[in-house]
Amino acid sequence: MESGSIAAVTERLRLWCARRDKGLARVEWDSALARREVVDRLKRAGVPVIEIDLPAGATAEATVAGLLDQLRGAGGSAVSITGIEWAFPERGSHLDTLAALGFQRETLASLPVWQIWWLPSSLTERFMLSVPDLDSWFQLRLHLTEALPPPAGVGRERGTVSVEEARSLARRFWDRLEPAREQNFPEERIWEELARPSR
Numbered sequence: 001m002e003s004g005s006i007a008a009v010t011e012r013l014r015l016w017c018a019r020r021d022k023g024l025a026r027v028e029w030d031s032a033l034a035r036r037e038v039v040d041r042l043k044r045a046g047v048p049v050i051e052i053d054l055p056a057g058a059t060a061e062a063t064v065a066g067l068l069d070q071l072r073g074a075g076g077s078a079v080s081i082t083g084i085e086w087a088f089p090e091r092g093s094h095l096d097t098l099a100a101l102g103f104q105r106e107t108l109a110s111l112p113v114w115q116i117w118w119l120p121s122s123l124t125e126r127f128m129l130s131v132p133d134l135d136s137w138f139q140l141r142l143h144l145t146e147a148l149p150p151p152a153g154v155g156r157e158r159g160t161v162s163v164e165e166a167r168s169l170a171r172r173f174w175d176r177l178e179p180a181r182e183q184n185f186p187e188e189r190i191w192e193e194l195a196r197p198s199r
Contacts, residue, residue: 004145006034010041016140017047017078017114024108024115025140028124031147035118038144039080050074054083056176060100063087068104071111078114084127085120086176095130102131109137 001008009027016025029035043049052070054063071079087097101108108115119127121143128135 002146004143006037006041006144006146006148009142009144010038010045012140012142013038013042013078013116014045014047017042019114022112022114023139024117024137025142026117026119026124026135026138027141028119028121028143030121030145033148034144034146035082037148042078042080048077049080050077051080051082054081054087056083056086058087060096063097064100064104068107068111071108071113071115075112078116080116080118082118084117085123098127098130098134102134105131105134105137108134 001011013025013027027035027038039049039051050070052067054067058066067081117138
């Protein structure tokens with residue numbers, strides 16, 4: 001299996017989730033479709049995966065408290081954590097969220113779940129530099145480099161995506177729109193950051 005492929009990343013995560021000791025894994029990703037495929041393959045392989053999507057527009061304290069509550073309720077499972085790119089958008093006050101996560105690093109690592117943290121490649125360096133203490137707790141670090149081609153008959157040149165991915169992106173946008181407005185995000189920021197496809 002080629003390093004960075006969907007098959008290789010899935011197998012590494014499957015073996016890691018079979019270990020007795022729980023902990024944290026960080027997976028950089030370049031393609032949302034490939035990331036989705038890894039999670040689906042883990043489920044088909046019998047790994048009990050619970051999916052958590054971090055909220056956009058919530059305070060750092062609310063984001064971390066909500067995450068800890070969900071992780072505590074997921075004992076014995078693997079947890080796929082996505083949405084960190086929305087929890088600290090590029091021009092937002094992401095340091096508050098990162099600092100709050102960093103302060104809870106020992107609590108996060110002590111929970112009886114396998115945590116798979118999905119980080120877009122564009123944010124990995126910022127994450128490592130902002131919270132080196134939290135980053136040191138990750139037992140497994142992978143990079144999912146494979147990108148799935150669009151379904152047959154769908155041309156990349158027009159920027160089209162599958163119906164399933166389009167629905168997923170639309171759901172993500174509408175789920176995040178009201179919280180962002182409640183936090184008084186400027187409309188231009190909402191449309192630039194929240195409406196941008198996470199590919």
